[in-house]
Amino acid sequence: MMKYAKVVIDAVLNAGAIPAQDAAWDYLIPSDLAVMRGSCVIVPFGKREIDGFVIAVSDKSDVAPELLKPIHGLATDLVIKPELLDLMPQICDRFKLRPIDVLKLYLPSIIRTGKPKRNGKRRVPVSMALTDQQVVLNAEQQHCVDAVMAQPDNVYLLKGVTGSGKTEVYMHIIKKVLEAGKTALVLVPEIGLTPQVLANFKARFGNVVAMVHSKLGGGEKYDEWLRADQGEARIVIGARSAVFVPLQNLGAIIIDEEHDGSYQSDSNPRYLTHDIAIMRAQWHHCPVVLGSATPSVQSFYLAQQGEYKLLELTKRVNNVPLPKIELVDMGHEIRSGNGGIFGTEVLADLITTLRVGHSAMIFLNRRGYSQTVRCLQCGWSAKCENCDVSMVYHKDDEQLKCHYCAARMPFPSRCPHCGSTYIKHGAMGTQKICAELEKMLKQAALNVPVLRMDTDNTQTKGALVKILDEFAKTAPSVLVGTQMIAKGHHFPQVSLVIIVNADGGFVADYRSAERTFALLTQVAGRAGRAVGTTGKVYLQTYMPNHYVYKFIQNYDYLGFYQREITERQTTKYPPFTTIVRVLVSGTVDTKIINVIKEIMRPLRDYDKEYQNFIYLGAMKCPYGRLQNKYRYQILARIKQTVADETINYMHKCVKVVEELPMAHSVKIFFEINPASLS
Ligand code: ADP
Numbered sequence: 009m010m011k012y013a014k015v016v017i018d019a020v021l022n023a024g025a026i027p028a029q030d031a032a033w034d035y036l037i038p039s040d041l042a043v044m045r046g047s048c049v050i051v052p053f054g055k056r057e058i059d060g061f062v063i064a065v066s067d068k069s070d071v072a073p074e075l076l077k078p079i080h081g082l083a084t085d086l087v088i089k090p091e092l093l094d095l096m097p098q099i100c101d102r103f104k105l106r107p108i109d110v111l112k113l114y115l116p117s118i119i120r121t122g123k124p125k126r127n128g129k130r131r132v133p134v135s136m137a138l139t140d141q142q143v144v145l146n147a148e149q150q151h152c153v154d155a156v157m158a159q160p161d162n163v164y165l166l167k168g169v170t171g172s173g174k175t176e177v178y179m180h181i182i183k184k185v186l187e188a189g190k191t192a193l194v195l196v197p198e199i200g201l202t203p204q205v206l207a208n209f210k211a212r213f214g215n216v217v218a219m220v221h222s223k224l225g226g227g228e229k230y231d232e233w234l235r236a237d238q239g240e241a242r243i244v245i246g247a248r249s250a251v252f253v254p255l256q257n258l259g260a261i262i263i264d265e266e267h268d269g270s271y272q273s274d275s276n277p278r279y280l281t282h283d284i285a286i287m288r289a290q291w292h293h294c295p296v297v298l299g300s301a302t303p304s305v306q307s308f309y310l311a312q313q314g315e316y317k318l319l320e321l322t323k324r325v326n327n328v329p330l331p332k333i334e335l336v337d338m339g340h341e342i343r344s345g346n347g348g349i350f351g352t353e354v355l356a357d358l359i360t361t362l363r364v365g366h367s368a369m370i371f372l373n374r375r376g377y378s379q380t381v382r383c384l385q386c387g388w389s390a391k392c393e394n395c396d397v398s399m400v401y402h403k404d405d406e407q408l409k410c411h412y413c414a415a416r417m418p419f420p421s422r423c424p425h426c427g428s429t430y431i432k433h434g435a436m437g438t439q440k441i442c443a444e445l446e447k448m449l450k451q452a453a454l455n456v457p458v459l460r461m462d463t464d465n466t467q468t469k470g471a472l473v474k475i476l477d478e479f480a481k482t483a484p485s486v487l488v489g490t491q492m493i494a495k496g497h498h499f500p501q502v503s504l505v506i507i508v509n510a511d512g513g514f515v516a517d518y519r520s521a522e523r524t525f526a527l528l529t530q531v532a533g534r535a536g537r538a539v540g541t542t543g544k545v546y547l548q549t550y551m552p553n554h555y556v557y558k559f560i561q562n563y564d565y566l567g568f569y570q571r572e573i574t575e576r577q578t579t580k581y582p583p584f585t586t587i588v589r590v591l592v593s594g595t596v597d598t599k600i601i602n603v604i605k606e607i608m609r610p611l612r613d614y615d616k617e618y619q620n621f622i623y624l625g626a627m628k629c630p631y632g633r634l635q636n637k638y639r640y641q642i643l644a645r646i647k648q649t650v651a652d653e654t655i656n657y658m659h660k661c662v663k664v665v666e667e668l669p670m671a672h673s674v675k676i677f678f679e680i681n682p683a684s685l686s
């Protein structure tokens with residue numbers, strides 16, 4: 009009997025034509041081709057051959073057989089699992105994505121860019137190295153493991169102070185999951201996916217561990233994906249995109265540092281990892297464990313509402329005390345004649361710490377040497393020619409660089425505008441701290457290595473491991489870095505942490521305080537993690553009375569949360585509203601503006617009729633031009649009770665305009681509670 013396949017095709021057709029990406033097309037299955045639901049196939053489309061995904065197979069078709077073309081072949085032997093196909097419509101609806109966008113997430117990208125080849129690494133026989141480490145959980149930890157195993161069909165929010173042994177809780181849950189013959193998925197923030205984390209899991213569980221992250225080459229990623237697909241790997245550790253890895257028979261999904269912004273994708277396709285994890289877990293009837301020392305306001309709110317079950321670890325392992333956090337008023341330092349990078353007491357303490365043989369970490373969330381360079385004579389400043397941003401000076405290679413595009417220019421010794429040599433450097437970055445610190449330590453006759461870790465010097469393979477290794481085995485030493493140094497690291501010899509400019513995270517975004525609280529608590533948590541030490545943290549600020557710092561200093565998450573949630577209720581921000589942003593970008597700004605107007609028209613009428621919006625407006629984005637593309641946005645804040653229907657209506661309006669010829673030359677992005685509003 010003839011068999012037919014419904015195929016979602018991977019082709020971008022011109023707007024105005026049939027929205028081909030949304031439809032599934034019928035094809036004949038040749039009798040000699042093993043095509044099933046989930047197969048990735050090559051099909052004829054018009055005069056071309058393109059990739060497609062089979063979402064259904066059946067005995068009949070509504071199209072006359074003589075009009076149907078046969079499938080030409082299989083693109084890969086990998087078959088998308090029924091679970092993931094079942095979830096596709098739900099994911100499409102939640103994030104307003106096209107089926108094709110979701111289907112592509114289900115496969116490693118190499119399948120679409122070339123013929124995937126296994127890496128050919130020698131395979132060691134699969135074995136498990138189960139617990140050799142005899143870590144006995146403390147009572148709080150044990151309670152968490154027991155609670156999760158007793159009622160697996162839940163989402164748990166595990167709130168545990170830094171160093172309270174959350175990872176150990178995850179590992180014990182995973183051990184039980186493996187013993188039950190199931191598999192586990194562990195998600196960590198991209199920059200938290202350190203060699204240390206992987207080594208720990210491998211030491212504990214052996215080579216049933218696979219890892220998936222952006223630094224892997226295409227072949228390597230395909231390898232790890234296959235190992236999970238074929239049941240060879242039973243634990244997958246990965247960053248955001250690993251939430252789609254086709255592990256079968258899932259027994260637990262862990263999201264570590266659940267508050268981290270990297271769980272929300274800010275490029276297409278846009279999705280929130282938590283939601284996908286929860287959908288998968290519901291399908292498998294397994295628990296999701298969201299872990300953090302500083303849960304996102306959103307997640308803690310859901311725990312308060314009873315939607316998530318709250319579990320807590322209130323103490324550090326072995327009762328190691330949390331480090332003492334001291335605020336340093338940098339305004340006062342300046343007024344007393346200290347214009348340096350560090351407060352007077354901070355520098356003195358740093359030197360003492362190093363003298364007694366302990367190490368220190370210095371945090372500044374800005375890479376490069378100095379933020380802006382400006383001519384004192386004529387006011388010229390180095391701006392990127394493609395983006396509305398300043399260029400950053402990198403001393404390593406004497407270049408000015410744009411952090412949003414590839415633009416570079418040599419650092420000018422004279423002002424390119426007036427020729428003056430009075431060039432002033434703006435706010436400093438990690439490179440400058442290192443340079444200045446080396447001078448200071450020399451003056452103090454201290455021969456201590458100063459290491460740096462940021463995205464500039466960790467791009468090449470193995471670079472990150474090298475820095476971390478060197479820091480771990482050299483005490484005393486100093487590690488200067490951006491938020492890369494904040495995540496997850498456990499260096500017992502670090503007793504001092506200096507936060508150079510705590511105020512750096514305050515930007516015009518309703519989540520600024522939340523992010524500052526989380527990041528600085530995380531950074532502070534690197535200090536004093538060994539038994540018998542007391543860590544110390546200096547938090548340098550020009551706003552010593554800011555409420556966020558009081559809460560950080562007192563490790564008062566609840567106090568912070570209460571204040572924040574009350575404020576959001578009053579000012580009507582998420583979780584009490586939903587924010588939708590429609591971002592339109594392109595090379596000709598008049599075209600963008602016309603598209604924006606066209607989308608806005610029905611929305612304004614809708615607003616008049618139903619008043620579902622707390623706010624609805626259109627404007628230039630804060631970064632009005634990036635990579636030579638102009639950017640405009642429609643921003644909407646929607647009352648929570650009517651959020652679903654209003655989002656659906658907004659999306660419909662966008663789809664209508666997207667099909668019009670006027671939208672040909674622009675890109676439209678639809679974002680629900682976007683990670684960034686810039
Ligand atoms: P967190 O993830 O909460 O910051 P970690 O899981 O990194 O904390 O734990 C901190 C350290 O304490 C790790 O070195 C870990 O191996 C150790 N640890 C965790 N639980 C225990 C325990 N029950 N007994 C002894 N050491 C433990």
Ligand code: ZN
Pocket residue numbers: 383384385386387388423424425426427428
């Ligand atoms: Zn000048």
Ligand code: ZN
Pocket residue numbers: 392393394395410411412413414415635
């Ligand atoms: Zn640029």
